[in-house]
Amino acid sequence: MSRKFDPGVAPHFPPQLTVTGVMQQVLYALLPGIIAYTWFFGPGILVQILLAVIFALLFETLMLKVRKLPLKRFLGDWSAVVTAVLFALCLPPLAPWWIALVGMLFAIVVAKHLYGGLGQNMFNPAMVGYVVVLISFPRVMALWLPPTSIASHSLTFGEVLNTIFTGSLSLGLSWDTISEATPLDAIRISLASGRMVSEARQSPVFGDFGGLGWEWIANLYALGGFWLLWRRIISWHVPVMMIGAVVALGLVAYLVDPGSNPVPLQHVFSGALVLGAFFIATDPVTCCTSNRGRLIFGVGVGIITLSIRSWGGYPDGVAFGILLMNMAAPLIDRYTRPRIFGH
Amino acid sequence: MMHIDHAEQARNAGEQVHHFHGGLHLRHNKKISCETPLERTPLPGLLIVPLLQHYGPEAEATVKTGQKVLKGDEIGCFAHLGGGYVHAPSSGIVQAVARRPISHSSGADGWCVVIEPDGLDQWKRLEPLTDWSDADPALLRQKIRNSGIVGLGGAVFPTAFKTDEAIRQGIHTLILNGSECEPYISCDEMLMREEPDSVILGARILQQAIGATRTVIAIEDQMGVVNRALKQAVESAGDDNIKIVKITTIYPEGGEKQLIQVLTGLEVPTGGRPTDLGLLCQNVATATAVAQAVVEGKPLIERIVTVTGNGIRKPRNLVARIGTPISDLVEQCGGYTNDVARLVLGGPMMGYALNSDANPVIKAANCILALTQSDIRPSQVEMPCIRCGECARVCPAVLLPQQLDWLIRNQQWDDAADSGLADCIECGCCDVVCPSHIPLVEWFRFGKSELRSLAVERKQAETAKHRYEARDARLLRIKEERRQRMEEKKRAIKDGAQKQQKLAEAIARARARQDRNE
Numbered sequence: 001m002s003r004k005f006d007p008g009v010a011p012h013f014p015p016q017l018t019v020t021g022v023m024q025q026v027l028y029a030l031l032p033g034i035i036a037y038t039w040f041f042g043p044g045i046l047v048q049i050l051l052a053v054i055f056a057l058l059f060e061t062l063m064l065k066v067r068k069l070p071l072k073r074f075l076g077d078w079s080a081v082v083t084a085v086l087f088a089l090c091l092p093p094l095a096p097w098w099i100a101l102v103g104m105l106f107a108i109v110v111a112k113h114l115y116g117g118l119g120q121n122m123f124n125p126a127m128v129g130y131v132v133v134l135i136s137f138p139r140v141m142a143l144w145l146p147p148t149s150i151a152s153h154s155l156t157f158g159e160v161l162n163t164i165f166t167g168s169l170s171l172g173l174s175w176d177t178i179s180e181a182t183p184l185d186a187i188r189i190s191l192a193s194g195r196m197v198s199e200a201r202q203s204p205v206f207g208d209f210g211g212l213g214w215e216w217i218a219n220l221y222a223l224g225g226f227w228l229l230w231r232r233i234i235s236w237h238v239p240v241m242m243i244g245a246v247v248a249l250g251l252v253a254y255l256v257d258p259g260s261n262p263v264p265l266q267h268v269f270s271g272a273l274v275l276g277a278f279f280i281a282t283d284p285v286t287c288c289t290s291n292r293g294r295l296i297f298g299v300g301v302g303i304i305t306l307s308i309r310s311w312g313g314y315p316d317g318v319a320f321g322i323l324l325m326n327m328a329a330p331l332i333d334r335y336t337r338p339r340i341f342g343h
Numbered sequence: 344m345m346h347i348d349h350a351e352q353a354r355n356a357g358e359q360v361h362h363f364h365g366g367l368h369l370r371h372n373k374k375i376s377c378e379t380p381l382e383r384t385p386l387p388g389l390l391i392v393p394l395l396q397h398y399g400p401e402a403e404a405t406v407k408t409g410q411k412v413l414k415g416d417e418i419g420c421f422a423h424l425g426g427g428y429v430h431a432p433s434s435g436i437v438q439a440v441a442r443r444p445i446s447h448s449s450g451a452d453g454w455c456v457v458i459e460p461d462g463l464d465q466w467k468r469l470e471p472l473t474d475w476s477d478a479d480p481a482l483l484r485q486k487i488r489n490s491g492i493v494g495l496g497g498a499v500f501p502t503a504f505k506t507d508e509a510i511r512q513g514i515h516t517l518i519l520n521g522s523e524c525e526p527y528i529s530c531d532e533m534l535m536r537e538e539p540d541s542v543i544l545g546a547r548i549l550q551q552a553i554g555a556t557r558t559v560i561a562i563e564d565q566m567g568v569v570n571r572a573l574k575q576a577v578e579s580a581g582d583d584n585i586k587i588v589k590i591t592t593i594y595p596e597g598g599e600k601q602l603i604q605v606l607t608g609l610e611v612p613t614g615g616r617p618t619d620l621g622l623l624c625q626n627v628a629t630a631t632a633v634a635q636a637v638v639e640g641k642p643l644i645e646r647i648v649t650v651t652g653n654g655i656r657k658p659r660n661l662v663a664r665i666g667t668p669i670s671d672l673v674e675q676c677g678g679y680t681n682d683v684a685r686l687v688l689g690g691p692m693m694g695y696a697l698n699s700d701a702n703p704v705i706k707a708a709n710c711i712l713a714l715t716q717s718d719i720r721p722s723q724v725e726m727p728c729i730r731c732g733e734c735a736r737v738c739p740a741v742l743l744p745q746q747l748d749w750l751i752r753n754q755q756w757d758d759a760a761d762s763g764l765a766d767c768i769e770c771g772c773c774d775v776v777c778p779s780h781i782p783l784v785e786w787f788r789f790g791k792s793e794l795r796s797l798a799v800e801r802k803q804a805e806t807a808k809h810r811y812e813a814r815d816a817r818l819l820r821i822k823e824e825r826r827q828r829m830e831e832k833k834r835a836i837k838d839g840a841q842k843q844q845k846l847a848e849a850i851a852r853a854r855a856r857q858d859r860n861e
């Protein structure tokens with residue numbers, strides 16, 4: 001008795017990965033960092049994440065409808081959620097709710113879908129959203145909190161919600177008393193007022209290497225990043241080169257002028273460098289595709305970040321570095337094409 | 344001209360193990376079919392022997408319906424190039440020469456000689472060549488050619504074509520490929536385990552037939568038993584020109600170009616062949632077939648087939664006659680499990696899905712793989728490319744699959760050709776790692792066939808143009824000749840007229856003189 005079979009094409013092999021799988025693993029890898037963030041700075045960040053995710057999914061649904069794409073398949077890829085979480089992690093924990101709205105509008109609608117949707121966007125959506133709100137609402141985006149351990153007043157969850165949704169502080173509180181400059185801001189401010197980095201570092205917001213609390217968050221981001229490396233979701237090229245470039249150049253600057261330059265490790269453990277290196281610059285869509293290209297990409301982001309931190313108008317330059325290198329990525333890809341076998 | 348260092352490097356094939364770009368660590372799944380010893384498949388009720396079992400044009404039947412054949416009789420022949428000879432797998436009566444479903448990637452039916460065995464399994468008169476070591480290499484190659492031997496690794500390239508090419512180009516090293524890179528397939532491993540002497544004998548005969556001075560047999564690093572068996576066989580043969588090399592199991596390390604890269608560190612140039620490096624690559628099973636053809640005089644009428652996969656109850660390796668229905672083999676292995684979903688000829692990465700198990704075993708059939716739903720990809724939900732570069736990372740041909748895919752879809756054929764589409768070995772690595780589940784290999788197969796037909800079209804257009812241009816030139820020439828002829832004529836006429844006129848004038852003058860004188 002012979003039997004009929006359905007034909008299929010080779011390879012007859014289950015795929016090893018899905019886009020959804022990649023996105024979910026990125027989210028898992030962010031968890032330790034998020035937990036640490038909440039531990040050091042209170043529950044505000046969780047609210048920001050939630051808000052960003054909700055707005056991202058709303059805009060994503062809207063755009064998929066407009067573009068007549070299958071909702072289930074594309075909402076199910078989790079890419080909008082990753083964008084939202086990465087964006088939220090760059091916000092001050094008490095930023096008003098509409099920051100997430102504006103950010104996600106630009107991230108999902110403009111940077112992602114107007115560029116052609118998943119896989120087509122030139123710029124990292126999360127960074128576009130972040131830079132838009134940073135430039136448009138600089139004052140709101142500068143209201144950071146000190147770590148709860150050194151805060152004069154630790155906010156209750158109700159006060160956090162109230163601040164985020166009404167945009168104003170609860171009675172009896174003022175931004176002057178509860179907000180605190182980030183370590184990068186602290187350095188910038190003290191340098192601007194003619195003091196040395198070492199003097200600035202006397203401020204309680206500093207820890208052993210970077211900012212108090214921030215250094216631990218960075219460690220845990222890195223932990224997640226290593227896990228992604230091990231899972232082969234990302235390759236080592238971008239994070240190593242990006243952090244490497246910052247450390248190398250930071251070291252040169254420090255050796256030349258230790259008075260106005262922090263020790264290089266300080267750079268690594270403050271701001272969004274580690275988050276950016278492992279989670280944002282490695283975004284496949286907007287990075288280079290070849291490993292050689294990624295080396296250049298990483299170095300580029302590192303150099304731009306450090307330059308902006310040292311001479312630019314903003315305390316942190318990771319977002320700008322990534323966006324600028326996003327622009328250069330296609331060109332780098334063109335010039336780093338590998339030699340084909342036998343050619 | 345090959346680089347001097349490269350020549351040296353090629354000569355040292357196997358002395359050092361190198362790497363190739365990309366590749367995949369795949370789960371082996373070979374053990375399941377290696378636990379039972381080799382067994383023969385009984386004679387089936389009907390043998391359906393396809394006439395296209397080699398790379399090249401279909402052979403022509405040399406027998407007629409109703410004719411009696413003996414086991415080993417030639418029943419089909421294509422005498423050109425490397426030749427494609429087909430032989431009767433058993434004695435019996437030719438019941439038909441007809442088109443039947445054959446297992447060919449084109450999916451079309453092919454001509455087959457259908458033999459009803461008489462059960463006697465009676466050999467034709469065999470002409471063994473026991474003193475092969477004194478034989479003329481040309482005679483050995485003749486034997487290989489007439490015995491219908493093709494590459495048994497799956498590519499079924501006529502072995503005679505390769506040996507002839509080897510003689511033309513002059514080679515120094517014979518490489519025997521004993522690494523089955525695809526998961527599940529274990530027929531070569533079983534062969535080397537159970538018949539190591541035959542493999543070594545085949546290696547020595549091949550080496551003599553092609554004038555090589557040494558042989559490197561490449562096996563996977565985890566074939567411990569095989570290694571010992573082969574070493575012993577080499578020792579008892581007393582041949583110290585044979586070297587056994589263990590290579591790392593990374594798919595597709597058994598691909599010809601990858602194997603050569605691993606053994607020599609060299610890349611076979613694009614569009615070129617291993618013989619360009621002074622190397623000839625053959626599968627170990629092919630070597631055994633050569634040994635049988637020469638020292639026993641037996642043509643290639645059977646092969647070892649791995650029948651395996653989660654869809655088979657008792658996976659194992661069988662020695663099956665060419666022409667045996669695949670369903671017979673499956674039955675001998677306990678039949679299908681209930682959840683069988685796909686039947687593949689070959690391995691999971693590059694094999695070809697059959698639509699029926701009534702198809703016969705062919706020379707290319709190294710493996711019959713029955714897969715269940717969970718082994719194969721779920722119904723394809725394709726997502727857009729997210730440019731992750733995984734495909735490029737694993738591509739052994741160092742291509743940029745995501746870019747090729749884009750170029751093919753946008754029909755940018757020239758760019759696709761420039762980006763190395765023809766260098767794709769269709770290994771499927773890119774396809775398996777792609778998180779967006781883009782059927783890359785399918786596109787590449789399509790793209791390659793388009794490129795080929797485009798090349799043919801262009802050539803035709805070129806010849807047509809050529810002809811056109813020639814005709815034009817001819818017309819022009821004809822016209823010119825005609826013009827020249829015309830002018831000559833005109834001149835001639837003019838000259839003649841002048842002469843006549845002169846003559847007439849002369850006559851007139853003469854007359855005038857005459858008149859004056861009168």
Ligand code: SF4
Binds near residue numbers: 739767768774784787
């Ligand atoms: S199928 Fe072709 S493109 Fe894909 S990995 Fe293999 S050689 Fe490279």
Ligand code: SF4
Binds near residue numbers: 734776778
């Ligand atoms: S593996 Fe797939 S998604 Fe990734 S770059 Fe290649 S084609 Fe695109």
